[in-house]
Amino acid sequence: MTYNYENLPQPLQSWTFQHPNQPPVPHPVWPYIAQAPWAQDLEHEFRERDQPLTFVLVHGSWADASFWSGIAAELRKKGHTVYVPEFPGHGADPNKAATHAMMTKSIADYVTSHNLKNIILVGHSFGGSLVQKVAEHIPDRLKRLVFMNAFVLKDGGSLADEFPPSMKAMFKQLVESSKDNTVLLPFPLFRESFANLASYAQAQQLYKKVTPEPAGPLFEKFDLKKFYSLQVPKSYVHLMEDTAIPLGSPDYGWHPHMSSRLGLYRFIQAHGDHMSTAQFEPKLIARKIYEASRD
């Protein structure tokens, strides 16, 4: 479906806006140091202490929980609580027949069994589609959803629907050349489109961890009516040099094509590519995730 403000799945007016005649809802106070003139800088890193938050980080395809290691460490240094659940078909789990439903159930069960509340649920890439479904399972445990160059699927859509035709054809070719209905990114594609800002040595280092991705969930269609009825606040973190999905087309891409489906959302932007910046500049990305997540 074409990017179009007439047919946004979640229109801006779905928030109930009333003409306010009182100040905003009082906010639970946390200690901060007021901004001083010398505190100003280009990175918006004002000298306020971080508001402590609870993060649940959901990685994407061809990755495992270690994708978040650097970022989780940086967030913890700032006083946040960070959970990084692994899910079926990834990490230590060898089941390449894992379904999308198995993955979302696993993450939702993780949150429930740890009795996590008021969480910031963050998805990267394919993880965005997991976040959409997890949110349907545990809406009352959510404080905010954050999508970082992540899929925001339309109701009834699949991930493959977001690929331009030539990319979809390439993915089908890759699946067919596998023996177990998986997709493994060829190194040249990974290096140019997923780690374009990295050095060759860095790209190789990252590629060593890449394993075949279950192909089933990429072509599945999802009912997302409940997701689009949720009133939870949402943010989109856009890393500007990410070409994992061709960028700049009104009909494809992370932003604004998929981000705009969120209706009202907070927009945060930085330089970065799809896979390497999170690994090699974790402090920058952790900061951007925090900016997307705070009240």
Place this chain on the structure above:
Amino acid sequence: MTYNYENLPQPLQSWTFQHPNQPPVPHPVWPYIAQAPWAQDLEHEFRERDQPLTFVLVHGSWADASFWSGIAAELRKKGHTVYVPEFPGHGADPNKAATHAMMTKSIADYVTSHNLKNIILVGHSFGGSLVQKVAEHIPDRLKRLVFMNAFVLKDGGSLADEFPPSMKAMFKQLVESSKDNTVLLPFPLFRESFANLASYAQAQQLYKKVTPEPAGPLFEKFDLKKFYSLQVPKSYVHLMEDTAIPLGSPDYGWHPHMSSRLGLYRFIQAHGDHMSTAQFEPKLIARKIYEASRD
């Protein structure tokens, strides 16, 4: 009207271009220190002394003249002369029935009564539409027009014409919920779309100054034929994370949708959102406005 190079209100060729056979028109000399290798940096802040300019700064909706305080102070430090006129329906003026014509006349009268000449007239947001009409009143006093994430309306268009349908519906809902034909931004909308790069404390601090905005001028249609016949140089300053109007659509947004209506214009870009960056990074924004304004 769709973004379309066939139907730009002010086509590029409206400037009279002749094949020059002499160097550019001599420029009034001002002292500067030649660039040295060590002067190079990412912010283009070469060690030239600023060319002294006279600025008239026009704020937007839900703001008053104090919007420019930090920026005006930074510009004055660099030797510029800065005027920040208040206009009807804003600041100390309680008249929420103020019309667009009253506002533009007030600004034009301010410039004339102070006998300001050779001015850089800068508009932010709604202030862009004021700049367009003020320029029609006092073309001989203008050196350049600068639009900073500002409306550049088409001839016969209104501000509301630039809102996507869902945003227009939301604004109508807000007007109807008021008792005096005004619009007050709900805090959640302000926080996510106008101050997305700010901390919660900063967003609250800014929101305390927000007062209801007269709704009439938002829905008025303007005859801008004279504006589009003016030969005054123009610039557009684009702050990239400004989502006050949904960004990235070819049919809506500050840039390139509205900026391109200027025909030939100087383009300056920086990171920033709609309301908070001007407040909390005034040095950066003052620099960008200067870059947009110098000869």
Place this chain on the structure above:
Amino acid sequence: MTYNYENLPQPLQSWTFQHPNQPPVPHPVWPYIAQAPWAQDLEHEFRERDQPLTFVLVHGSWADASFWSGIAAELRKKGHTVYVPEFPGHGADPNKAATHAMMTKSIADYVTSHNLKNIILVGHSFGGSLVQKVAEHIPDRLKRLVFMNAFVLKDGGSLADEFPPSMKAMFKQLVESSKDNTVLLPFPLFRESFANLASYAQAQQLYKKVTPEPAGPLFEKFDLKKFYSLQVPKSYVHLMEDTAIPLGSPDYGWHPHMSSRLGLYRFIQAHGDHMSTAQFEPKLIARKIYEASRD
């Protein structure tokens, strides 16, 4: 032709992708210092030693080989070998009737006569169209093609096809006002669209070197079937404030309109305008060209 993933001249799948069952092709080792935590910064300048490369730099219109002086010096400092061929109709050559074929033959002959191999062929602006044709002549000598805000013409297209109608009309007006079928940019246009980030003094300094450009090659149509069959890796360096061609339209502009024609390509991005950033921030641009060029 409209930007459209259905009709890309070189679809993504034109690369032969096989499901790899071995690690990536071993890479010729060069010494590097492993990244340390303190080496991290926003400019991606990890403390690896540069992989030594051989560059051939091709300038654009209204320029000569000196366009690359600062950048070539920075690349050489890092241990690279850099060639900057001049070509007919530019620099010391007064022949304003030079054709595109004369220019590409001259560059191809230069590479062959110096017996250069494994080169990174870089084109800027008009130089992109030269790089496309030179690549057809000497495919076996290429390691990678790098386009920096450069034309990537479609098969059968001309440079003028990439100008919006109003811009094309302006160019025709400029050609007609010349006596020798050339185009000279008027200073106001140069200052606003080619050197928008520069100071006036810098823009004047650059403009002194601008000479009339042969108009013939701008309107010529090119057969590029062979170019679109080449399997050589490609990169696009996008300087974000370059308005030499109006930016942001899906149907015109450097990126993604022309960059996407490359099919699979490495994307590198930085702040910069069309002509002045290369001159006044050569270290930044040399770094971005290297990032686009390394393995």
